[in-house]
Amino acid sequence: MFEQLGLIGCGLMGGSFALALKRAGLVKRVVGYSKSPSTTERARQLGVIDVEAPSALLAVSGADIVLIAVPVSATEATLKAIKPMVTPQMLIMDVGSTKSDVLDAARRALREQIGSFVPAHPIAGKERAGVEYADADLYTGCPLILTPTERTLTTQLQQAQDIWTALGCKVMQMSPEAHDAAFAAVSHLPHLLAFALMNSVQNQAQGEQFLALAGPGFRDFTRIAASDTKVWRDILMANRTELLAQSQLFQAELKAFEDLMRAGNPQALEIMIEQASVARAQWQMTQLPKPC
Amino acid sequence: MFEQLGLIGCGLMGGSFALALKRAGLVKRVVGYSKSPSTTERARQLGVIDVEAPSALLAVSGADIVLIAVPVSATEATLKAIKPMVTPQMLIMDVGSTKSDVLDAARRALREQIGSFVPAHPIAGKERAGVEYADADLYTGCPLILTPTERTLTTQLQQAQDIWTALGCKVMQMSPEAHDAAFAAVSHLPHLLAFALMNSVQNQAQGEQFLALAGPGFRDFTRIAASDTKVWRDILMANRTELLAQSQLFQAELKAFEDLMRAGNPQALEIMIEQASVARAQWQMTQLPKPC
Structure with a gap:
């Protein structure tokens, strides 16, 4: 008390x-x-x-x-x-x-x-x-x-x-370091990617037409892009070391997908999509007893 | 009839x-x-x-x-x-x-x-x-x-x-080309990014602990990563030309964010986040009269 x-x-x-x-x-x-x-x-x-x-x-x-x-x-x-x-x-x-x-x-x-x-x-x-x-x-x-x-x-x-x-x-x-690495991976990086996607689409000449065609997948994926500007400016700056490290890991993974698309290797691509799909489906089952 | x-x-x-x-x-x-x-x-x-x-x-x-x-x-x-x-x-x-x-x-x-x-x-x-x-x-x-x-x-x-x-x-x-460019931007690229993020996180040594800490932002951002494996293998392969082009635009935007974080320029970073945040908030208001 x-x-x-x-x-x-x-x-x-x-x-x-x-x-x-x-x-x-x-x-x-x-x-x-x-x-x-x-x-x-x-x-x-x-x-x-x-x-x-x-x-x-x-x-x-x-x-x-x-x-x-x-x-x-x-x-x-x-x-x-x-x-x-x-x-x-x-x-x-x-x-x-x-x-x-x-x-x-x-x-x-x-x-x-x-x-x-x-x-x-x-x-x-x-x-x-x-x-x-x-x-x-x-x-x-x-x-x-x-x-x-x-x-x-x-x-x-x-x-x-x-x-x-x-x-x-x-x-x-x-530890503070483990905390910042974890949240860089599962929170700060998704926000950064959602911000970058929104700007990438709207900065194109046809961006407005593209956005008019976007559906529920886009809606959920970009929801966090609407987050508070100043709060996220501070987070991206404060945790930039861990965030940039996570972004590098992410970009290496993205490149691996792109390399398989360029090489025309649908079998290997399917294995990588399957890994992501299974992990996401499993995560959904075990986490978040109530929304926080 | x-x-x-x-x-x-x-x-x-x-x-x-x-x-x-x-x-x-x-x-x-x-x-x-x-x-x-x-x-x-x-x-x-x-x-x-x-x-x-x-x-x-x-x-x-x-x-x-x-x-x-x-x-x-x-x-x-x-x-x-x-x-x-x-x-x-x-x-x-x-x-x-x-x-x-x-x-x-x-x-x-x-x-x-x-x-x-x-x-x-x-x-x-x-x-x-x-x-x-x-x-x-x-x-x-x-x-x-x-x-x-x-x-x-x-x-x-x-x-x-x-x-x-x-x-x-x-x-x-x-036109088929305009269609494929639009869906590369607002559907296929978000799927690709969600797949890559899931794998990037889970392939790290501490991936499991990181995922245990993920919250509602991560949940919505990665929902589409659980999509059907074969359907998305086909889409990523079939539309790879437009998708790779959209991914390049996205990566240039991501790099612009990263450069500002590295350079320690929170003012310019805030402007870019604001652009994304406003665009997403406006999009939410005008689209999707019912979920499709």
Whole structure:
């Protein structure tokens, strides 16, 4: 049980955490701060936070648990701003989609206090952003990944594990590097490919006619291309090392398909399509008990 | 009104056409043939066809309308087999997803009778194949593309236009080349990319762990990777010229994204993501009144 949550970033992710924590009876008070004062005010009106703070630093003052729910590129500045109020007993977490860059930022910003910071990535979200969509059930049933380092304090790590478990998450631990490689492969690269496909089609002279003929396969394949621009700019930049590595592996695979098409080898092509088709069909059967 | 439909290939596509044509009162009799005798028999038991033919040639005997609904790689052999029964008054159509290769096959197989052949591509389908899933409503509300050439007879072209319109399709005409370029861009390339991504992920040492972390974005992006292996082997091979050209355009676009990530230019990256995101959001609003 915590006394006070200091919430920096009262949007969909942060607001949902506050609501879930309160509903679970795990916190008494939520003090919130958002860069936009109207967001902070709206969060209070909606009952997502109890008290509006005029700065990140003041939101953290007196808190025993802190959640940073800002775009990943703002993590370092946020942590620097709250550093004077960070105590050795405090649990600080984030919800960013990339972890190596967040840890680098945290090391620079928090220095000797880095042990209080437990990097977290809940695999959850909605098509719509904003505190209006905050939902106490957003995280229920979803995977959550913690990426502690050798400097992370045992007490804080255990608290983080307990909190997310209490909110209904399936909690996993990975190294930041393994996390970033995995999400480069199964999330960031698909987004990059969907962005590139949309632009490749629309930048052709006949692009508009082509798009008018697109069907349900195209609809599903490109759905993620409509994602939030700034969030994905930050993710592609923050995780570019792993993402570029995954893109190289992907392009080598694509070239293998193309080589078989050029060589006129339908037998070998069929084997490669079969491998993809079987893997996808199997994955569908074992994953995602509920959409997160 | 036609007397007799000769149906070659009594699967989902062919069977649905027969059911729709009968329900619309456009044909009196359906004589069907499938390579597998058990399929032909099942089609008759289900009332999809009225009479089983022991060969493609005999299915066409006495027909005034013929539908070829076989994998595109079997088109030439099928047309060669029925050539002796083709008459100048007959309307012959296919339902293949690629058109230049089908027309090449038709020219070689039908020669002086090529004018009777009207290449057709209904943008419709189901996740499941087979005559058991044949559905008189499969084509209702779906786009249908005809790709006539200068040798296509006017009477047959008009009949084709009228039939598909009567079945509820939005009928369009394009050149075979324009058709294949469009579908390379919005259908065949997304399939190729989804196949390549699945294999790229699963062929890595940690592929299984990565896949266990994949979420709803990955699910939708890779859905088409589970498509039928032989159908897509044929499509990738048949349309490889246009597909390889589209893949080159795509890879140039992907490289432009990567160059900005490497150069550390988030501003320019944001503009490119924005272009993709806006285009996808707009497309979603104007297309697909019903799923086809």
